Amino acid sequence: MIGVAEVVLDVRDLRIYYRTLYGYVKAVDGVSFDIKRGEILGIAGESGCGKSTLGNGLILLKPPMKYMGGEAILDGKNIMALSPKELRKVRYGKISIIPQYAMDAMNPTKKIKQIIDDLLHEHGESFERKKDLIEERLEIVNLGKKVLNMYPIELSGGMKQRMVMVISTLMNPDVLIADEITSALDVSSQRSVIQMLYEMREKKIMGSLAFITHDLSVLYQIADKVMVLYAGRVAEISPMADIVQEPLHPYTKMLLSSLPKIGVRYSQTKLKGIPGYPPSLLNIGPGCRFRDRCPYAFEKCEQDPPVFDVDGRKVSCWLFERGDVN
Amino acid sequence: MRKYLTKKILIYILTFFFAVTIDWAIPRFMPGNPINFLISRFAGLPDSVKVLQSYFTQAFGLDKPLWEQYVNFWKALFRGDLGISIYMYPQPVAKVIARALPYSLVVLLPAVLLSFAIGNRFGAFVARKKRLDNFALPVFYTLTASPYFWFGILLAWIFGVVIPLFPLAGAYSFGITPSFSWNFILDFLHHWVLPFGSLFLVMLGGWAIGMRNMIIYELEANYSRYLEALGSSQRLIRRYAYRNAILPQVTGLAIQLGTVVAGALTTEIVFSYPGIGYILMQGILNQDYFLIQGCFLFIILGVLLANFLVDIFYMIIDPRIRKSYSGEV
Amino acid sequence: MTRKEFVHFFLKNKKVIFAICVYAGLIILALVGPYLSPYKDPLAFVGPGYQPPSKEHWLGTNTFGQDIFTQLVYGLRSSLFVGLLGGTLATVIGLLIGFVAGYKGGWFDEILMMFTNILMVIPTLALLIIIAAYLPYRGVFIESIIIGFTAWPWTARAVRAQTLSLKTREFVDLARITARKPMKIIFGEIMPNMMSYVFMVFILQFGGAILAATGLDFIGLGPTRGISLGIMMQQATLWNAIQLGMWWWAITPGAVITLMVATLYVMNAGLDEVFNPKLREM
Numbered sequence: 001m002i003g004v005a006e007v008v009l010d011v012r013d014l015r016i017y018y019r020t021l022y023g024y025v026k027a028v029d030g031v032s033f034d035i036k037r038g039e040i041l042g043i044a045g046e047s048g049c050g051k052s053t054l055g056n057g058l059i060l061l062k063p064p065m066k067y068m069g070g071e072a073i074l075d076g077k078n079i080m081a082l083s084p085k086e087l088r089k090v091r092y093g094k095i096s097i098i099p100q101y102a103m104d105a106m107n108p109t110k111k112i113k114q115i116i117d118d119l120l121h122e123h124g125e126s127f128e129r130k131k132d133l134i135e136e137r138l139e140i141v142n143l144g145k146k147v148l149n150m151y152p153i154e155l156s157g158g159m160k161q162r163m164v165m166v167i168s169t170l171m172n173p174d175v176l177i178a179d180e181i182t183s184a185l186d187v188s189s190q191r192s193v194i195q196m197l198y199e200m201r202e203k204k205i206m207g208s209l210a211f212i213t214h215d216l217s218v219l220y221q222i223a224d225k226v227m228v229l230y231a232g233r234v235a236e237i238s239p240m241a242d243i244v245q246e247p248l249h250p251y252t253k254m255l256l257s258s259l260p261k262i263g264v265r266y267s268q269t270k271l272k273g274i275p276g277y278p279p280s281l282l283n284i285g286p287g288c289r290f291r292d293r294c295p296y297a298f299e300k301c302e303q304d305p306p307v308f309d310v311d312g313r314k315v316s317c318w319l320f321e322r323g324d325v326n
Numbered sequence: 327m328r329k330y331l332t333k334k335i336l337i338y339i340l341t342f343f344f345a346v347t348i349d350w351a352i353p354r355f356m357p358g359n360p361i362n363f364l365i366s367r368f369a370g371l372p373d374s375v376k377v378l379q380s381y382f383t384q385a386f387g388l389d390k391p392l393w394e395q396y397v398n399f400w401k402a403l404f405r406g407d408l409g410i411s412i413y414m415y416p417q418p419v420a421k422v423i424a425r426a427l428p429y430s431l432v433v434l435l436p437a438v439l440l441s442f443a444i445g446n447r448f449g450a451f452v453a454r455k456k457r458l459d460n461f462a463l464p465v466f467y468t469l470t471a472s473p474y475f476w477f478g479i480l481l482a483w484i485f486g487v488v489i490p491l492f493p494l495a496g497a498y499s500f501g502i503t504p505s506f507s508w509n510f511i512l513d514f515l516h517h518w519v520l521p522f523g524s525l526f527l528v529m530l531g532g533w534a535i536g537m538r539n540m541i542i543y544e545l546e547a548n549y550s551r552y553l554e555a556l557g558s559s560q561r562l563i564r565r566y567a568y569r570n571a572i573l574p575q576v577t578g579l580a581i582q583l584g585t586v587v588a589g590a591l592t593t594e595i596v597f598s599y600p601g602i603g604y605i606l607m608q609g610i611l612n613q614d615y616f617l618i619q620g621c622f623l624f625i626i627l628g629v630l631l632a633n634f635l636v637d638i639f640y641m642i643i644d645p646r647i648r649k650s651y652s653g654e655v
Numbered sequence: 656m657t658r659k660e661f662v663h664f665f666l667k668n669k670k671v672i673f674a675i676c677v678y679a680g681l682i683i684l685a686l687v688g689p690y691l692s693p694y695k696d697p698l699a700f701v702g703p704g705y706q707p708p709s710k711e712h713w714l715g716t717n718t719f720g721q722d723i724f725t726q727l728v729y730g731l732r733s734s735l736f737v738g739l740l741g742g743t744l745a746t747v748i749g750l751l752i753g754f755v756a757g758y759k760g761g762w763f764d765e766i767l768m769m770f771t772n773i774l775m776v777i778p779t780l781a782l783l784i785i786i787a788a789y790l791p792y793r794g795v796f797i798e799s800i801i802i803g804f805t806a807w808p809w810t811a812r813a814v815r816a817q818t819l820s821l822k823t824r825e826f827v828d829l830a831r832i833t834a835r836k837p838m839k840i841i842f843g844e845i846m847p848n849m850m851s852y853v854f855m856v857f858i859l860q861f862g863g864a865i866l867a868a869t870g871l872d873f874i875g876l877g878p879t880r881g882i883s884l885g886i887m888m889q890q891a892t893l894w895n896a897i898q899l900g901m902w903w904w905a906i907t908p909g910a911v912i913t914l915m916v917a918t919l920y921v922m923n924a925g926l927d928e929v930f931n932p933k934l935r936e937m
Binding site for chain 3: 337338340341344345348349352464467468470471472473475476477479480482483486487494495535581583584585587588591592595596606607610611615618619622625626629630633
């Protein structure tokens with residue numbers, strides 16, 4: 001490991017809101033992070049924290065989502081502000097996604113081969129030219145060559161998802177976003193998918209991976225670095241090992257302690273949850289968003305906490321104002 | 327696929343049975359006993375012996391047990407004997423219908439096919455342009471809400487009286503006899519335009535609206551999202567959406583066939599166009615029950631056949647039918 | 656959605672407002688029109704024939720010298736009546752059959768659906784013709800009844816599809832587990848969710864009934880006495896109104912029908928927007 005790895009995606013103060021009849025839902029409200037080449041960034045948080053909005057918004061921003069400010073720099077350009085024509089060139093080739101709806105991401109009335117061919121043609125490629133590559137990729141995800149001639153309806157749910165994994169990575173994107181792709185799977189299937197992703201990284205099929213999930217245990221198996229989101233903002237960004245051994249942000253701490261552990265008898269020790277609910281993001285005001293549920297909250301929390309740097313880790317909490325572990 | 331076909335065929339056969347039975351049963355069980363009325367009318371007509379020997383009359387023979395009447399009715403049907411027309415006495419009903427059929431088809435078939443093809447294109451186009459959408463939609467709604475015959479009247483008024491471009495009655499002008507001459511063909515077309523036009527335009531409205539809604543639905547589907555996220559042009563997305571949106575439209579066509587045929591019949595009446603609708607109306611006005619029944623059966627048969635053809639067509643274009651294991655989509 | 660939200664969106668939707676206004680106007684016309692008109696009997700011969708609209712005859716007279724405006728408002732009553740009765744009947748029958756088929760499933764479902772499909776393929780008009788032709792006497796009431804009894808198939812299918820999808824929803828299972836009576840499940844859990852759908856279905860049936868009645872009347876199988884918009888058009892066609900240039904006779908009744916039906920479609924499109932948040936214009 002010589003030198004510093006190149007940053008492929010640099011997100012600064014990104015804001016994406018939802019426009020509703022009653023005002024703006026500030027789903028992603030000033031999120032900053034970066035992903036380096038070869039890195040797997042886990043994006044974690046509970047439902048409604050903004051991770052899906054972030055993941056989907058980066059690649060395809062559709063109403064009622066609205067880009068309000070900030071930047072997402074990929075290949076030197078702010079992809080949030082590109083024209084539709086330029087966006088089309090960036091998508092698939094530089095940034096791609098394995099969507100949450102992978103099960104019906106493929107047109108049911110076309111053969112899979114045809115779908116791939118049409119998609120490739122949009123980017124100046126063709127099925128014929130990439131045939132060998134496609135077959136290689138199919139092997140990685142344990143799919144036979146026959147699936148290419150089938151219609152999506154003939155595949156099982158798991159097969160469809162793996163097929164989509166292949167399709168989404170055909171152009172070797174610099175950044176691959178995986179949006180809750182393990183959420184509907186059982187544990188052993190989760191394991192397979194994670195291993196497939198590992199293999200893909202080894203083979204440099206994708207430049208980097210942003211893995212969105214609410215399941216910390218899955219992240220533990222795959223992520224190098226974890227970004228914990230809460231209520232539309234970054235709570236903490238730390239390497240995987242650090243987060244588990246020494247979580248900084250109060251939210252991360254409580255999140256980890258709410259996970260059931262092997263060996264603990266819960267008839268004797270009670271499983272702790274986090275009391276309360278995340279705040280509504282509709283027209284939300286200033287201040288730390290976790291303060292209503294945080295056991296360490298104090299007066300300063302009424303102001304928006306900036307992101308502090310603690311030994312290379314990032315935390316957004318007034319407790320760390322002096323840059324060290326408090 | 328097999329299950330799909332067998333299920334459809336079964337329904338059509340049953341429907342036919344049901345329709346024929348209704349056709350047979352209703353005159354019998356109506357108050358006032360129309361059958362006696364019919365027979366007494368026939369008895370007064372010249373050559374009544376020939377008529378009484380008509381199988382149909384025998385089938386109406388009230389001295390025979392009901393089930394035998396029913397069976398005889400079917401036998402007559404298979405022989406093509408639909409009775410003798412009172413209105414066009416002594417012509418057999420089957421002949422009257424056969425003569426009227428081509429006129430109905432020449433207006434109906436092009437109208438259905440063209441309105442489907444063009445209407446769907448229109449609808450898809452309009453779905454994309456918001457401003458055009460706001461203007462075109464009320465137009466389409468008005469078209470599809472119009473009773474077919476009223477629209478025919480409207481067209482007749484505008485293009486037949488106010489701006490006298492087209493004739494208002496008949497399939498061809500009075501003096502001319504049908505032949506393959508240019509003269510006749512032009513005259514025929516001249517008379518054909520308005521009946522065709524009214525059917526075509528009303529149906530067009532319906533298809534356009536339906537397609538517009540389907541396209542919007544398909545454009546919001548997950549596969550469209552995926553395509554767009556992976557950098558596809560609007561063109562590809564639209565192409566896929568169109569392909570998928572056509573499917574329920576074809577199903578809609580099958581469902582609508584009955585209504586469309588009914589509409590065509592009424593349009594013929596407006597223009598005195600000598601198709602099945604026209605002779606049906608004459609039959610009603612003259613209380614010619616045989617003719618009415620014959621038309622009914624014929625219409626049913628036609629609609630069933632058309633339905634069947636559309637179903638087969640659908641099976642060809644929707645791969646899910648071929649590949650799925652259930653009978654329904 | 657809550658009742659408050661519903662009312663809010665309902666009253667704000669342009670299409671819905673338009674439809675309500677049009678129908679309010681039509682109903683008022685139907686109720687009050689006959690009293691406004693100087694002529695009390697639509698079938699009376701009240702003046703010279705072939706008259707274009709004038710002060711004495713607001714919509715002119717027809718070949719026989721009957722007042723068109725009077726006929727129109729009485730005919731409007733008849734059309735609204737058929738729409739209401741026929742449409743309601745068709746909706747109720749369709750609801751019952753579709754619901755039972757969807758909820759019970761199994762043999763019930765198969766047989767009911769087979770019956771429904773058969774009835775659906777047969778062109779309604781043809782069926783109506785064959786029934787109506789043999790009736791010795793026809794009135795608006797009977798006409799509505801037979802329309803109601805022949806128009807329900809597609810409603811049944813649609814309701815059945817909805818029932819099937821709702822049946823497997825979790826809240827129904829929950830009600831079952833807690834041993835609520837089936838009737839209570841039906842009315843308490845499933846019905847409320849279908850209400851919006853059923854309402855929209857009813858609107859279409861209303862329009863369909865009006866069109867069917869007009870069609871029947873036009874061919875000559877309408878009420879043997881009385882007047883309706885369809886009958887007006889039939890007479891106009893039979894007596895060559897267009898050829899004679901009497902547009903006030905031939906075109907006006909049909910225009911009213913088209914207005915009625917088109918407005919219903921618009922209402923439905925509006926309701927779709929009210930109930931489906933994705934379609935709402937923001």
